[in-house]
Amino acid sequence: MPQLPSSLISLILDAYHREIILDLSNLVTLDHLNLSFHTYNPKAPHRSEEILSPWKIVESIYRLPSSLSTLHLMGILPPQRFSNFRNLSSLSISRCSMAHLPVLEHLEKLRKLSIEVCPTLKRIPDLSCLKNLETLYLSELGSLVEIQGLGELESLVSRLIFCFKSLDGLPQLPKLAKLEFFQLHRCQVLWGIEGLGRLRCLKLFCVTGCMSLERLPDYPAWTTLSTDWKAPETSSADWESPGTSGLRLYQELASINVLPRFCTLVDLTTYVNGLGF
Numbered sequence: 446m447p448q449l450p451s452s453l454i455s456l457i458l459d460a461y462h463r464e465i466i467l468d469l470s471n472l473v474t475l476d477h478l479n480l481s482f483h484t485y486n487p488k489a490p491h492r493s494e495e496i497l498s499p500w501k502i503v504e505s506i507y508r509l510p511s512s513l514s515t516l517h518l519m520g521i522l523p524p525q526r527f528s529n530f531r532n533l534s535s536l537s538i539s540r541c542s543m544a545h546l547p548v549l550e551h552l553e554k555l556r557k558l559s560i561e562v563c564p565t566l567k568r569i570p571d572l573s574c575l576k577n578l579e580t581l582y583l584s585e586l587g588s589l590v591e592i593q594g595l596g597e598l599e600s601l602v603s604r605l606i607f608c609f610k611s612l613d614g615l616p617q618l619p620k621l622a623k624l625e626f627f628q629l630h631r632c633q634v635l636w637g638i639e640g641l642g643r644l645r646c647l648k649l650f651c652v653t654g655c656m657s658l659e660r661l662p663d664y665p666a667w668t669t670l671s672t673d674w675k676a677p678e679t680s681s682a683d684w685e686s687p688g689t690s691g692l693r694l695y696q697e698l699a700s701i702n703v704l705p706r707f708c709t710l711v712d713l714t715t716y717v718n719g720l721g722f
Contacts, residue, residue: 456480470508478509481519527551538563550574561585561607573597584608596620596640607631613657619643630654638662 448471449456455477456469469475511529517537527533528551536552537559546560548570555575560566561584572578573594581598583589584607596616598604602623606612607630617640618624624644629635631654641647642663650664652672661674 473510475510475513477515478513479515479517480521482521523547544568546570553577556580558582559584564588569593576600579603581605582607587611592616599623602626604628605630610634615639622646625649627651628653633657641665641668644668 449469451471451473453472454474456472456475457477457479459481469478509529512532513530514532515535516530516533517535518541519537519539520541522541522543523538524547526547527536527549531551531553533552533555535557536555537557538546539559539561541563542565543563544565545568546566549555549558549572550570552575554577556577557580558572558575558578559582560569561582564585564587566586567588567590569583569589569592571594572581572592575594575598577600578598579600580603581601582605583592584605586608587610589609590611590613592606592612592615596618597620599620600623601621603626604621604624605626605628607628609632611634612632613634613636615635615638619640621644623646625646625648627641627644627647627649628651629638630651633655634657635655636657636659638652638658639662641650642665644665647665647668649669649671652658652661652670652674655674658674660676661670661672664670
């Protein structure tokens with residue numbers, strides 16, 4: 446690959462491991478970096494590729510400008526520290542094998558954080574240092590059992606927590622005064638949620654596929670609830686079916702302008718899956 450122009454502002458790269466070697470050291474004005482590395486080749490889908498960390502290949506990543514505002518990584522282990530990326534406003538990490546995420550305390554300007562499909566991730570650093578975080582998306586983190594600092598994110602507007610197999614509880618959330626949209630999906634061992642009653646800005650609360658939930662939490666009277674949860678003593682006449690729940694979710698999202706209109710409920714799920722990233 447030829448040398449990239451030093452005036453480059455945005456770089457989006459989708460490649461296969463071992464396919465390229467990049468030198469990013471001259472990208473002194475780069476603002477947006479989106480790297481996606483895959484571990485298989487569609488021309489030889491049955492051949493197993495060695496999973497390498499592209500940080501061994503892209504060693505110049507640490508010399509990227511501190512002005513970088515967007516860093517999206519797929520199939521790539523994140524850098525061991527974020528101290529050089531103090532101006533990041535959006536960070537997305539997906540489909541990588543790691544046990545721990547680097548400390549986030551240097552990301553004071555971060556507004557959007559997405560971590561998804563990292564099944565070996567056991568620990569997320571304390572999130573309370575992210576004073577300007579507005580959107581948090583956590584999905585398919587099968588080994589994660591705790592989210593530290595979640596209840597301290599006072600600037601949070603939208604929080605989505607999907608597909609946690611091991612998360613059995615959430616902390617008290619009364620400080621999340623700006624939270625408008627809160628969704629839990631397929632948190633299979635989650636048994637309780639507390640502290641929603643004082644979230645005065647909460648417009649929509651969605652709970653689906655949380656089979657172990659003992660009861661629905663108290664929530665503000667003005668909040669729209671969309672759920673497929675069914676209490677053991679609830680009769681079928683009082684229970685809202687998943688299909689009805691999904692339709693109502695669609696209608697409410699459109700009416701409160703949290704999300705745009707969608708052609709199908711599948712489009713809604715697809716959009717939420719990538720919300721803000």
